[in-house]
Amino acid sequence: MPFSAKVADCLGFNNVICPETVPFVVSNVVPEYEQICLFKDTPKMSKSLPKRSEDYSLWYNELVKRAGLAENSAVRGCMVIKPYGYAIWEKMQRQLDDMFKRTGHENAYFPLFVPKSLFEAEEKNAEGFAKECAVVTHYRLQTDPDNPGKLRVDPNAKLEEELIVRPTSEAIIWSTYKNWIQSYRDLPLLINQWANVVRWEMRTRLFLRTAEFLWQEGHTAHATAEEALAETRQMLDVYAEFAEEWMALPVVKGVKTENERFAGALETYCIEGLMQDGKALQAGTSHFLGQNFAKAFDVQFANKEGGLEYVWGTSWGVSTRLMGALVMAHSDDDGLILPPRLAPVQVVIVPIYKTGQLDELKERIRPIQMGLLARGISVKLDDRDTERPGFKFAEWELKGVPVRLAIGMRDLDNGTVEVARRDTKEKLNLPLADIVSSIDLLLQDIQTNIYRRASAFRDTHTTRVESYEEFKQVLDGPGGFVVAHYDGTSETEERIKEETKATIRCLALAEPDEDGVCIVTGKPSTRRAHFARAY
């Protein structure tokens, strides 16, 4: 059977001709149909997951692999993002991209490589990334004369100038902006790029820290510092909105201290989430670059009065690291718990049947499937005849599907459906009559509940302390954010980091001015910082 027919067959219909703007034959399908046939790469679960309470780190790694999100590759530090993981990333991308466009940004694409001379033009940025750069030095391989059948780098194909695989694109983009910006009329320039970047990290972990990762990087140019700062803050708000509304991840918005600032920025804003092990995770950053890159790449504009000024810049990014945050914030010892808005499959239907009944049962389930699809809810019917329901239940729990329906003939005869929600593991018997509306509401409730649960965790794991003793006790006890006064110096910050492994995650924007004394030095302080051990 051809594959398109196979897909159509999943839904029991064949190519449907629909009105289209061009009179060619078009194969048409219902929305979200594609979810039907996806994600068959789940490995058989030979044993249960490690427990979070016993080894959080191992639990995370095993969960990412077993749920089919990602795995390590043959390339040191680089991961393979598997279909189920990539489907979640695609949902993230789609939503973020919409939000960027709504705020006036356009996408573009800049080269993967940065010539060394451009790379080093903005000194702080270059210095910040030089230690972890993949460098292309040659452009050809040849047969190895000492090893027949093997290849080696062709020594005659050395590049005149080395190329850095972009760890971030400020250098290549600002060297381009020089030609795009002449006058105030060319500003603001609001560009985003979806791309891969490479940072040669020595210790890597799936999604959280990988040598290559996927991200978006916004790079904007403005006529005034005020406007650039407003953009920096706006994109921070966009990230926070995305984290909270889509990932169901409450975040603290704040500004980094100098120690933690992006290399080349004047200010780095960030959103910080809290994971279930009490460690913080930086989920997105938005940088006010001042005129640093404009000066490094000589990007000036003629203002309305005809004078020449350097342009003001911002850059901002989130990456596949968000996948790690999503996993660690919500999931449990049975597997992923995905917020419905990012779940590739929102509802799974497991038919409960006796031998020979499956076809008839599928026929009777079809209206439910179609009703959910029509409501824009992605649904998968797990009609594998090779696995028992219990196995299927465990598998979809591992994959974090928010809602599971178990449907047998008797249920249908009784006009009810057994509905299990992944977040609380509650089971409900819901009337068949308005099952689509019920599930729609249930998905909304799950989204809200996951967010509330993470918020409650964050709140109970945010502790205001008044002494260094208390500070350490909290870190070694429940963990989480420790909100404390410090004297504002890098020395004290470094000392705390060395002694406790906690860093200043941010100076939270919501934190009011308050007179106090540094928990370490006793010197005066006017504002508390959010400390935490962090990923």
Added chain:
Amino acid sequence: MPFSAKVADCLGFNNVICPETVPFVVSNVVPEYEQICLFKDTPKMSKSLPKRSEDYSLWYNELVKRAGLAENSAVRGCMVIKPYGYAIWEKMQRQLDDMFKRTGHENAYFPLFVPKSLFEAEEKNAEGFAKECAVVTHYRLQTDPDNPGKLRVDPNAKLEEELIVRPTSEAIIWSTYKNWIQSYRDLPLLINQWANVVRWEMRTRLFLRTAEFLWQEGHTAHATAEEALAETRQMLDVYAEFAEEWMALPVVKGVKTENERFAGALETYCIEGLMQDGKALQAGTSHFLGQNFAKAFDVQFANKEGGLEYVWGTSWGVSTRLMGALVMAHSDDDGLILPPRLAPVQVVIVPIYKTGQLDELKERIRPIQMGLLARGISVKLDDRDTERPGFKFAEWELKGVPVRLAIGMRDLDNGTVEVARRDTKEKLNLPLADIVSSIDLLLQDIQTNIYRRASAFRDTHTTRVESYEEFKQVLDGPGGFVVAHYDGTSETEERIKEETKATIRCLALAEPDEDGVCIVTGKPSTRRAHFARAY
């Protein structure tokens, strides 16, 4: 004014709260709203484009740059895809991605780098790409002791094994598939990847041939040769459907000769389009890999009978090269002509007004804008007060916007709108009353017309010849496809190429078996080939 407010202001409304699945504040917008504020990077046209008839190649390059599609970058052979060009690519991606998913494929992401030992595992593939590979040899830079303020490669940070920047991903993907495939139940494996790849080409041209380009690459694995061949052919059909229905580009589907086959494939299928200068352009390829990669990477599966067999593979891809085909197939001496289905802006409205009238006129135009948006038609109101209508007309012609409305007070009073179509340059006065429906139909008509025009050109530039003399005359005259008998040997193919610069684009699938004699050697032939000079 914050940017989101600025966007909202373009449409005259502010954040609208709409029902959402989560009770957070959500900024909402109308569909396609984002088109409103896009693409202000058009350079002032200091002079008109070169003419196609005088210098087709120069015309193409200038058009790509001036229309804001792409430009050369600071990195040799790499381009910057500018926002307007990227917006078209995004539309292509979205549609192709939908088509891939409809045929059962899932997206995933594999590493950018291929360790040399994996790269060389499939010999023919390695040999085919070795001469144009960017190679990463080091992973760190350091301060250059001889050049303070400069960086150099850290000689102590040499990789143990060189990494090849992927020119294509068969090697890295098949080395992964080895772990994903054990049993017939794991098959077929239907994966696609959107990615950047690098081929160190010596002579590059924007979109058509660049050192780095963007593409998608499908990589599938099957239990039988028949199924893999069916997949290869199915994806060829998907590409052909996309080219014809979306790009309005008629294509010849066919199979490559051995000379032109993908390195490592048993068969390469392709779609070939014809450009306005009579040269062919390969727009997509779909490869039947046989068991070559399965054997090179030892990917075997247990069949239903419990025996071990090597897996059968396919791979298939289209790239940003399609952008070049799109430009060259339809555009004219005044600029781009974009098929409505891929045009980022489908309708531009140019207000015609006297000083002081603009605000009132915009108010009266708004219902037209909103009506078009509601119909899913992307529309831009060009309300710049700094440019005259004639300038705006020329600019939107350059950018290939399919439909232009010029609207003044008098038109509105008379209940008519002046409508210009980009493809034929016809102007119509259409009644205001059903303007939205009229424009919808007009866009469909433009899509069809562009396709028909390109088809007619292709047909009049496809010549069946019976002698080598005639063959050369056609090539040096009108050009296009020359359909001729040849004896099926690589020698004859090479000789023709050397003597005429024409290559066999494909053995067209629609070409019937036919007895004849080779135009060069007089030897017997059973099938005609499609020859052409090509990009």
